[in-house]
Amino acid sequence: MADAFKEAGTPFLVGHPGGESVELMEAARQRDMRFILMKQETAGAMLAATWGEITGAPGVCLSTRGPGAANMVNGAAHAFLDRAPLIMLTDRYSHPEHEVGLRQRIDQLAVYAPLVKWGTTIDARTVRQQLRRAMRTAVAPAPGPVQFDIPQSETTKEATELRAEPTLMPNVLYPQADSAALRPVLDRLKAARRPILLAGLGVLWDRASEGLVNLAERLGAPVLVTSKCKGAIPEDHPLRAGCIIGGLIERKLVMESDLIITVGLDAVELQPKAWPYAIPVIALSSTPSLDALVPSQFEIIGNLNVLLAQVAALCGQGGNWGEKAAAAFRTDVTNALNTPSTGLSPQRAMEVARSILPRETIATCDAGASRLLVVQKWQSYGPREFLTSNGLGSMGYAVPGALGARLAHPDRPVVAFTGDGGFLMAVAEIQTSVRENLPIIIVVLDDQQIGLIRVKQEIKGIPRHGIGIGGCDWEKLAQGFGADGVTVDTENGLQDALNAALRSGKTTVIGVRIDGSGYVEQFNALREL
Numbered sequence: 001m002a003d004a005f006k007e008a009g010t011p012f013l014v015g016h017p018g019g020e021s022v023e024l025m026e027a028a029r030q031r032d033m034r035f036i037l038m039k040q041e042t043a044g045a046m047l048a049a050t051w052g053e054i055t056g057a058p059g060v061c062l063s064t065r066g067p068g069a070a071n072m073v074n075g076a077a078h079a080f081l082d083r084a085p086l087i088m089l090t091d092r093y094s095h096p097e098h099e100v101g102l103r104q105r106i107d108q109l110a111v112y113a114p115l116v117k118w119g120t121t122i123d124a125r126t127v128r129q130q131l132r133r134a135m136r137t138a139v140a141p142a143p144g145p146v147q148f149d150i151p152q153s154e155t156t157k158e159a160t161e162l163r164a165e166p167t168l169m170p171n172v173l174y175p176q177a178d179s180a181a182l183r184p185v186l187d188r189l190k191a192a193r194r195p196i197l198l199a200g201l202g203v204l205w206d207r208a209s210e211g212l213v214n215l216a217e218r219l220g221a222p223v224l225v226t227s228k229c230k231g232a233i234p235e236d237h238p239l240r241a242g243c244i245i246g247g248l249i250e251r252k253l254v255m256e257s258d259l260i261i262t263v264g265l266d267a268v269e270l271q272p273k274a275w276p277y278a279i280p281v282i283a284l285s286s287t288p289s290l291d292a293l294v295p296s297q298f299e300i301i302g303n304l305n306v307l308l309a310q311v312a313a314l315c316g317q318g319g320n321w322g323e324k325a326a327a328a329f330r331t332d333v334t335n336a337l338n339t340p341s342t343g344l345s346p347q348r349a350m351e352v353a354r355s356i357l358p359r360e361t362i363a364t365c366d367a368g369a370s371r372l373l374v375v376q377k378w379q380s381y382g383p384r385e386f387l388t389s390n391g392l393g394s395m396g397y398a399v400p401g402a403l404g405a406r407l408a409h410p411d412r413p414v415v416a417f418t419g420d421g422g423f424l425m426a427v428a429e430i431q432t433s434v435r436e437n438l439p440i441i442i443v444v445l446d447d448q449q450i451g452l453i454r455v456k457q458e459i460k461g462i463p464r465h466g467i468g469i470g471g472c473d474w475e476k477l478a479q480g481f482g483a484d485g486v487t488v489d490t491e492n493g494l495q496d497a498l499n500a501a502l503r504s505g506k507t508t509v510i511g512v513r514i515d516g517s518g519y520v521e522q523f524n525a526l527r528e529l
Contacts, residue, residue: 013061024089045074119146135169177310198223199232200264356495
C-alpha cells in the first residue's frame, strides 16, 4: 500500500491513527514518507483532499475504527461534493472480532457508502487489484473519495502477487473528435454575436485552463467561473467577468448574451434552483450530464484539453463584446459590495490583503458570510490557486486546506481566509502547522458572530439569537500553539501584520476586527437567499 501511494505521487499519510494503522505507518517511514498527525480526523481528510485537488494524485488520510471513522465523515462529504481525489483508510477489527464484538464497532462501509465512489475491505490476497481500482476510481472524472476498511488480521500478511499486474494508473489516449461531427456546434458558434462562457470544475480535472482562455479570446467572449474555478482564467484578464454565485447580479450579464457555452460545468457547483435562462446552451464536458439541470442543445463529451483546442482552431474569429461586458459586470459587483462602514469592512480588508500579498499567493477560504466577499474581492491568477469548500460548503475548511496547499506549494505564500466561527472549528491545527513546519498565514475575519445566520435572521425579520461568538484574544491563542498572533482593526494595522507575517515565514494568526453591518445589503444585491 505504501509503495502504491508513493508511486501515485503522494509521499505522505495524514490523519489520526489507530492500532491497526501502525504497520502502514512503519512501511511509510521505511520509504521516507511523511506522517502528519492531525488533531481532528475531518481536518486530516480535508488536508488530503486539497492535496488531491492541487496535484491530481489522491491524498491519503486515515483514522482509527469507530469514533475516528465517524469523525472523518465530514471530510468524506467534502471530497465527494467538492470532487477531490482521496483515499480514506479506516481501521477495523479482524473478521472474527468484527462479527461478534460490539464495542467501537459500526458498519463503516455502510456509513461511508453514500459519500464515496467505492468502498471495500482490504484483503492481502486481492490488495494489489484493490489499490489499482481505488486509484483509478478516485481520479476518474468526477474525482472523489474511496474508502478502505483495513482489518487488523491483514496488516502483517504478504500481498499476493498478480500473474499479470496492470499499471497502477492507466495510460489513456485522447484522440481528436471528428471535425465533421463538430460541424453543428461550429455553425452555432459562428452564428452567435454575443457568446458567454460559464466554466467549472471540469476545466481543472483536465488541466484545460489554457484552452479555456484561448477559446474565450478566439470568441471574444466574457467568462464567468464557479468559485472552485477561480484563476482558471487569470483574474486580471480583460475577458474575466467574475464568479457564478447564483445571484441576480450575474443574470444581467448572461441575459445580454445570445449563446451560453458551459465548459466543464458541474451541477454541484450551482445553487439548487431551476436553470434561469432560455438562451441556447452548448455544453463542453469530460463527463455526460446526468442531472438534467442545464438544458444544453448540444453536449460534446471529451477531454477538455483536446476538445477546447480543436473547437478554438476550427471556429471563426468572434466579435469584441466580451471585454466591455466583463468590465461592466466587474464594476457592478464592486459597486454592490461598496457598502458604508463605521469600521474596517470585510471588503476593504480583502482589498488590503490582495495589495500586500504576492501575486503567487495560494488562498483558501472558509464558508460563512465573509466568503461572498473573499470570492469577489480576492484575485487569483492561476488554476487551483483559490481553494474552498463549495459543493459541501463546510465551515472549518480554510486551515486544513491551507496546510494541504503548503505541502503542494512549499515555496509559495499560503493564506487562509476564515471567519471566527469556521476558524474555531479547526483551531487545533495551528499546532499541526507549527509542529510540522507548514507555515501559513491565517486571516480571521472577526465579526463576533455567525454572520451568515445573522444575515438570514435579519432578512426574515427574526431577532438575533444564538449566534454570538465573542471576540477572542487572537494573539494569546496563537502564541499558545507556538505561532505568531496579532489583532488589528485598521487598514494600516492589517498591512503591517501581513508584511510582518511574510517576513517572519512563521505561522501567523491575524485577527481582523471587522464591521459586518453591510452583509445584508451585499447579499441582497448579489445573491438570492
